Amino acid sequence: MSAVWSRSIRTVDPALVVILGGVSAALHVGKLSPALPVLREALGVSLLQAGFLLSLVQLAGMTLGLAVGLAADGLGLKRSMLGGLLVLFAASLLGGWAQDAPSLLLLRAVEGFGFLLVSMPAPSLIRHLVAPHRMSAMLGLWGAYMPLGTASALLFGPLVIALASWQVWWWGLAALTLLMALWLWQVVPPDQVRVPGHSAPDMKAGTAAQANAWPQRLRQTLVAPGPWLVALSFAVYSGQWLAVIGFLPTIYAQAGVAAGVTAVLTALVAAVNMVGNIVSGRLLTRGVRPQTLLYIGFCAMGLGTLLAFVTFPLAPGASGLPPIFRFMAVLLFSMLGGMIPGTLFSLAVRLAPNERTVSTTVGWMQQWSSLGQFAGPPLVAWVAASVGGWHWTWGVTGACSLTGLLLARQLGARSQR
Numbered sequence: 001m002s003a004v005w006s007r008s009i010r011t012v013d014p015a016l017v018v019i020l021g022g023v024s025a026a027l028h029v030g031k032l033s034p035a036l037p038v039l040r041e042a043l044g045v046s047l048l049q050a051g052f053l054l055s056l057v058q059l060a061g062m063t064l065g066l067a068v069g070l071a072a073d074g075l076g077l078k079r080s081m082l083g084g085l086l087v088l089f090a091a092s093l094l095g096g097w098a099q100d101a102p103s104l105l106l107l108r109a110v111e112g113f114g115f116l117l118v119s120m121p122a123p124s125l126i127r128h129l130v131a132p133h134r135m136s137a138m139l140g141l142w143g144a145y146m147p148l149g150t151a152s153a154l155l156f157g158p159l160v161i162a163l164a165s166w167q168v169w170w171w172g173l174a175a176l177t178l179l180m181a182l183w184l185w186q187v188v189p190p191d192q193v194r195v196p197g198h199s200a201p202d203m204k205a206g207t208a209a210q211a212n213a214w215p216q217r218l219r220q221t222l223v224a225p226g227p228w229l230v231a232l233s234f235a236v237y238s239g240q241w242l243a244v245i246g247f248l249p250t251i252y253a254q255a256g257v258a259a260g261v262t263a264v265l266t267a268l269v270a271a272v273n274m275v276g277n278i279v280s281g282r283l284l285t286r287g288v289r290p291q292t293l294l295y296i297g298f299c300a301m302g303l304g305t306l307l308a309f310v311t312f313p314l315a316p317g318a319s320g321l322p323p324i325f326r327f328m329a330v331l332l333f334s335m336l337g338g339m340i341p342g343t344l345f346s347l348a349v350r351l352a353p354n355e356r357t358v359s360t361t362v363g364w365m366q367q368w369s370s371l372g373q374f375a376g377p378p379l380v381a382w383v384a385a386s387v388g389g390w391h392w393t394w395g396v397t398g399a400c401s402l403t404g405l406l407l408a409r410q411l412g413a414r415s416q417r
Contacts (some may be wrong), residue, residue, distance in 0.1 A: 026149020083115025276338020291412025
């Protein structure tokens with residue numbers, strides 16, 4: 001039986017295993033949200049600390065995204081992913097024994113480093129593993145790894161926590177990540193060994209010399225306006241998306257919604273983000289302007305949170321729209337907002353200074369995306385704690401959406417040149 005099982009897992013498409021590795025890493029980003037209500041009681045986590053717990057997983061990406069984008073190819077794509085999965089395994093295993101908020105905060109930062117090691121090299125690894133005619137489809141599937149992992153964590157986390165404990169939820173994901181690392185190690189071919197002065201078989205002539213010229217690629221990326229516009233746009237998108245999705249379980253719990261219902265509703269909100277990602281790619285293929293998709297996405301996010309959170313009058317406990325309309329507004333926020341990242345990945349390729357700086361541009365975008373996710377949840381939590389409720393959340397997200405619209409205008413002008 002074990003031999004049959006071993007043969008069956010080896011026959012799985014290696015590129016699909018890479019994508020599943022990304023999903024397993026994304027589970028650790030999303031695993032905290034369903035546990036927040038329990039953690040606030042068990043460890044005495046304050047609302048502001050909860051915001052940092054949500055965002056600290058992005059600390060590594062915020063500080064090291066560009067560096068990893070430059071260095072992952074030299075480190076080895078498979079080795080980087082394996083190392084990241086093992087870091088996530090160790091941090092989640094230790095996190096189950098955390099006794100206070102500072103310990104959990106530290107381990108969330110470590111998990112962020114592991115997540116970065118997994119997510120940054122994955123697109124390049126997929127390109128090496130698939131034939132050219134399959135590359136667009138597989139990279140499109142990769143683009144959905146984050147909402148899929150987040151939605152799965154939001155759906156299954158409350159069930160595990162209710163049946164066992166938040167510690168079992170941490171340890172279970174640690175075990176799953178270890179199994180994923182073993183699977184990837186068995187199925188994905190080894191990194192090519194590169195001999196000094198010679199390029200690997202899949203490298204174009206001159207690539208090795210270009211890799212050694214990383215300071216030049218770094219300078220070219222940072223002095224060009226395109227990478228900055230794309231990166232800042234991703235920051236204002238990701239910061240508000242994680243803030244809203246991350247606090248939904250807490251908001252529902254405070255409203256008296258049952259844990260099982262909360263899990264399904266929050267997972268659905270995260271999952272519909274995949275729809276926007278997929279649709280944006282198809283619309284871009286059919287000739288729709290990127291600027292138009294960004295306008296739709298940012299307007300939907302600003303309007304969605306306004307309808308979901310605003311109360312009349314603007315005071316704690318005041319009435320707003322009926323719950324069903326608020327939920328539909330949050331679905332609008334996530335689904336149409338999902339068109340933004342797909343569009344920005346396309347623009348990152350087009351607006352990179354040259355072909356050699358595409359991965360560096362993506363790394364810079366990832367770094368600012370992480371910065372947005374780091375700042376967004378604590379900012380929303382601070383506003384909620386200051387005014388005594390969530391009714392001013394739309395002010396934070398609205399400011400992000402307005403900034404996104406201004407950046408979209410600049411991106412539209414740049415992409416037409």
